[in-house]
Amino acid sequence: MTGTALSVALVNLDGAGDWSRDAALGVLLDHHVRRADLTDGAAHELRTWTRALRRVFEAGSPDQRCDAVNALLAAGAGRPYLTTHDGLRPHLHFAPDSDDVVGRVKAVTAGSLSFFTVEAEGARLGVCARTGCGTVFVDTSRNGRRVYCTARCGNYDAVTRHRTARRS
Template identity: 40%
Template structure:
């Protein structure tokens, strides 16, 4: 499925942040995700981003208009058209010179909202009991239930063994 840049890359960044080890350095997680431009995060900004990640986790668990509207209201919503890096004009939801935490909140809130409006069923939480991994379903048919083939195989093997022993 083709998503707009906010519904795709931004929502996938939200999933990456939710799935990241809580002890991981946030700037390292962002850099590994190719989130640009990177800046710095002071202690307050890092706490704000970690609180934001907890809010994003709630959206993945039970996406709703109310939760997403709260995120949009709390993120920087200064819409403007950008033409950076020689790209065609496109929308941004935070100023390029805004602090990293402000840009990150605006980007992920807009991405999750765009994805929700396009197809809320593509915001996923792994169906394997005990797995807390979230994902953005980019499959063609939009029927993904597990975060990975490994989790799907575990569930299928367990179901097979249960049927066999019965």
């Protein structure tokens, strides 16, 4: 789920309006992206990719989510292969290690989102329902019905609805 968590972090970085080369580099390093040599041009390309990632979280149905993930796979995933480098157990790579950092990020996010979408049956990815929030999330709850990014946003929204109802 590394690529899925990376997708969330990149989309939320862009959504918060905090995008910069250094901030994006920090996200990559936090998610263990090796050789994160991010130039200004690469940071711009990564931000464009990040905006395409958001479409997966915004999808209103499993079919729309599958279409969004398929577009990412077509644009970002190469030929998958198994590897056991650095003493790690066997795992998939969707791009060769020789690709630049943006190519590797595209591959790992597209590939991971595809696996997650299959396992979650097209659900469990979303955008916070609180008006004005826009934070994306992965729903790891038991029942899979999460609609807010955090309990705080859910509580804020409940208080707002309560106050609006009382005024009416």
